[in-house]
Amino acid sequence: MSVTAEQVRHIARLARLEMSEEELERLVPELNNILDWVEQLGEVDTAGVEPLTAVVPNALRLRDDQVTDGECRDEILGNAPVAEHGFFAVPKVIE
Amino acid sequence: MADATAPFCISGATGEWEVVVGLEVHAQITATASKLFSGAATAYGAEPNTQVSLVDAAMPGMLPVPNRECIRQAVRTGLALDAVINRWSRFDRKNYFYADLPQGYQISQLFHPLVGEGEVEILLDENDEATARRIGIERIHVEQDAGKLMHDQHATMSYVDLNRCGVALMEIVSRPDMRSPAEAGAYLRKLRAILRYVGSCDGNMEEGSMRADVNVSVRRPGEPFGTRTETKNVNSVRFVMATIEHEARRQVDLIEEGGTIVQETRLFDPDRGVTRALRSKEDAHDYRYFPDPDLLPLELDEAFVEECRASLPELPDAKRKRYEGVGITPYNAAVLTAEVETARWFDALLEAGAAPAQAANWVAAELFGALNRLGKSMEECPVAPASASELLGLVADKTISTTLSKQVFEIMLETGEGAAEIVEKRGLKQTSDTGAIDAAVDQVLAANTDKVEQYKSGKPQLFGFFVGEVMKAMAGKANPQVVNERLRAKLD
Amino acid sequence: MTDLTTLTIAELRDGFRSGEFTAREIAEQYNSAVAAARSLNAYTVETPDDALAAADAADKARQSAEFGPLAGIPLGIKDLFATRGVDTTSGSRILSGFKPPYESTVTANLRSAGAGMLGKLNMDEFAMGSSNETSAYGPVISPWRRREGSNAALTPGGSSGGSAAAVAANIAAGATGTDTGGSIRQPAAFAGICGIKPTYGRCSRWGIVAFASSLDQAGPMARTVRDCAILLEAMAGFDPKDSTSFDVPVPPWEGELSGDLRGKRVGIPKEYRIDGVPAEINALWDRGIEWLRDAGAQPVEISLAHTRYALPTYYIIAPAEASSNLARYDGVRYGLRVEADGLNGMYSATRAAGFGAEVKRRIMIGTYVLSAGFYEAYFTKAQKVRSLIKRDFAAAFEQCDLILTPTAPSAAFGIGETTDPLAMYLNDVFAVPASLAGLPAMSVPGGLDAQGLPLGLHLIGRELDEQGVLNAGLAIEERAGFTAKPQRWW
């Protein structure tokens, strides 16, 4: 398999990465190199093998239902590039 | 109102069409105080961004820790819908960029949901078991809600409030088993009732704690499914039904004009009663689901599931059958079990000793009527079940007549006094004293000699008039049976 | 007065306790050393006041004899760890100016053990890199130089390059690192120091900027095996805020340290003899086997059949997780924002300006392998191979108690020398399998190559057997006699 410039453009859009044509052209062969290389996994017989779901034998712990957090709006908004009237502000969205 | 049980068909220019409906209901788990993966509060209506933890705001390095009670409530809900509980499930990330989604992904469950297949039985006509339909549940998964965007506060910016962000939702996905707006409406009402019985979700559609994505397609009867559209976030039963009506009609018209349905996301416009396509997104959705590497698989043991099962209350269907079994009419049984508050109140009434059939009639007619007049809900019912039982007892042992009981009930509502107290204080006890009744009968007949003549010369319908006059003369306190007997004795 | 910056953490601790010197003296000397070593570009932020405050608290506590195990020890903190009120950028422009209102669990643990912070250490952007060249704040220069007439600036390895350089150059007594696919061990090897990546789940990931969540683990980097044990004891521990954290007690690793390996079997994986690896490295590996034999262990040949597939597996899984983990850098809540048309325009412009080339490359790879139509072929396949790699280790540990390999396939290389991404990825060929399996693994200096640059030996243990790894590390340390130090040029 090899990726086309069109596919790379699509992936960049999915990933919200603005990309110049030059950048795109440079990236296509790079990505193809890497993908060619990872495709050697195709050689491995994985019939009947379950994908790994937990790195170590550890069970998911659940926490008790208690309010332990929140009421920290200043901290939440403190690093925001644009915050107004207790909200984060983003360029206007039209639905 | 149209007959809800008649098959729903759309007559197009080229013949009859059938509508196929599936619903994805997002029900907020309102039973918990904190969010699905963070310790922030979930209460409705807080100041913007005050119920936001560092996790909800997706600060770098923050990690989700699941709330046991959310899992428990979803399992209880699944059990109430007769569904398979998957003892091994896991969380996946659904990746997309939006301003209400700080992480850039929603933690949801695609590959291995917590709850598998189940079923809901609906009844299109409460009086007719033959109108029962089974609607399949495909799955219930647990996921995070998103934040809220406000578009009208600023000329060039939208404002983001993350209070809802991370609140636990159950997405209850039905099979495409519904064939009419009425079925969809009945399904939603039933689902809402079950959720409220279970207590996992308050079903408050106005506050957004329950909303539906409505999948609609049309086909010729017997043919394979057509292409469906999904109308998102419809927030009332009425709107869901309107969405289906409108969307089915639109699809039929489009197909008959030679067009094709595109699989798309639409919005319902409640002001105009129509659906419209969402402004097409910049690119097709590709959510890139994959298992959330911050969370291990969720494994539930038998004891956990058993505790969930044991904690379930009697559910609407079982309750309805029980009511019918003690002589309550199917209609009353359906009405009394439709809302959990009503059922709870009614159960308390039975427990206080009221006779089931009589109590059911009284609640359906008198109590509902009174609440309606007062504009109150069942939760705000001003009469306690024990007081109502006392009132019904007075009717049952013939201390007061049914007619008089209405008057007593009014006084109870007004003053909050007990039924027996009212009857005692105001001397409303019913009398069977034949001496007093005979005196009143004689007095009425003497005062209406002309009517007596007419009665005797062949106007038997005047009998009711005499009964009424005697009751009036006795201020409603006479035993109506005795009045009848004495009048017959004198007139016939 | 002695140069306190040359002492190990154990020596500093003992000297502080006996009153030989004060914590303030330690901190002051380190602060000066840090300021004098700016040409290494190891620190992105210096926090001398933090170090002094912790030192003063330690000195005060010493009077009441109620001080933590790390009282008076000044550490460098990799910039991937959130530090309250102190810039935390992960080596990225996109987090420029970000001051977290919270402290990572690991650094909070170190602080409550009494340690002070000298500053935040430079690193590859979002820990993606093996040479520290991807940092938005410029590369870290290794304190080491080649022996023969070359003044070429070398990389300290990566991604914990600032940590490695700082410890090697005596501008931190020890440092935190994080390891996703070798990011503690490879730079430790390049810099001639020790570094251990504990079992996945030993150290809390809470407050560590995520790269690839199923692989990321924090660990210490220090000059000796003992120092690593001391630091790891303070860093590790159950954290209810990380649901992948192990709820098991932290063993007394330092107290149980022993270079006596009698009864231990050391696995030598035959698949780790790979073409193109310099003979010096294989020779050091052979010496390592002899040292462990000398310590009483019995070498056994083992097979880790899927070793050659580990790197390609890693380069599917890690970018996939990263592409999702890095979606939150969108210009809304913190860090850089580049205004552009509409919400998506702002996202795309911000991320284009905020991320460097390697990070973008990995986001692109990760997005691609998760996208519709490719998920099964790439991601699911990789997770299946990962299962096989884990199985290989499980089978190997039936035959042995520990595994010994080289840490990296080369010594440190020059800055700008490796431009091909794939060639760069090969740096972690020996380190990545243990990461995929979540196993504890450590690099210990073994000797110098012909150019006078350090080479490391790599020990892999069973799940939660950090003790076994540390003990074998100690056995090597005791025999390798590695005392080389970079010549001071900075």
Ligand SMILES: [Mg+2]
């Ligand atoms: Mg949906």
Ligand SMILES: [Zn+2]
């Ligand atoms: Zn959903």
